[in-house]
C-alpha cells in the first residue's frame with residue numbers, strides 16, 4: 001500500500017494552496033492508496049479532508065504536524081488545536097503516549113547546515129525513546145538533505161517514512177511510504193507504523209520518471 005504520509009491543504013495550512021478536491025483528484029490520479037493530511041498545529045483540516053475524500057472513495061488518514069524545540073513532529077492519534085507557536089516536546093510526548101499515538105520527526109535534518117539549528121536536531125535519548133520512525137524522504141527537502149536523514153536512520157537503527165510535505169498540488173506524492181500491510185484507518189495505520197513493515201521511497205523511483213508528472 002502506497003501512502004503519502006505528509007500533506008498540507010488550504011483548509012488549515014495558510015502556506016498550502018491544495019484544496020480537498022485537488023488532493024482527492026491527484027491522489028487517485030497518481031494511484032496512491034491513501035494520503036495523510038498533517039496540518040500545522042490542528043487536526044481540523046485533516047477532518048475536513050477525511051470527510052470529503054471518504055465520500056469520493058479516497059482514503060485520507062488524519063494526523064497533524066507539531067512544531068517543538070526538537071523540530072517538527074508528525075503526530076497520529078492525538079488531535080488538538082495548539083495555540084502556542086512552539087509546543088514543548090515533553091508535553092507532546094505525554095499527550096500522545098496517553099492515547100497510544102505515534103510521533104515521527106519530520107525532515108529531521110532540515111537546517112542542519114545552520115549552526116543555530118544544529119542542536120535542536122540532535123537525536124536526544126528523550127526523542128529516540130518516543131518515536132517509531134523518522135521521515136527520511138521529504139518531498140520539500142533536497143536529495144542531500146534526505147540522504148542525511150537516511151544516514152541518521154541507519155545510525156540509530158530506526159525505520160524511515162516518506163511524505164511529500166506538499167503545499168502545491170503538483171508536489172503530492174513526490175515521496176511516499178510503502179506499507180506491506182493495508183491499514184484502513186488511523187488505528188491500523190499506527191499499528192503498521194509501530195510494526196515496522198514499510199519503507200520510504202521517491203514515487204518516481206517506484207513508478208518511473210513519467211508516472212508522477
Ligand SMILES: [Zn+2]
Nearest residue numbers: 065072106107
Ligand atoms: Zn515541517
Ligand SMILES: [Zn+2]
Nearest residue numbers: 006008065165
Ligand atoms: Zn509539513
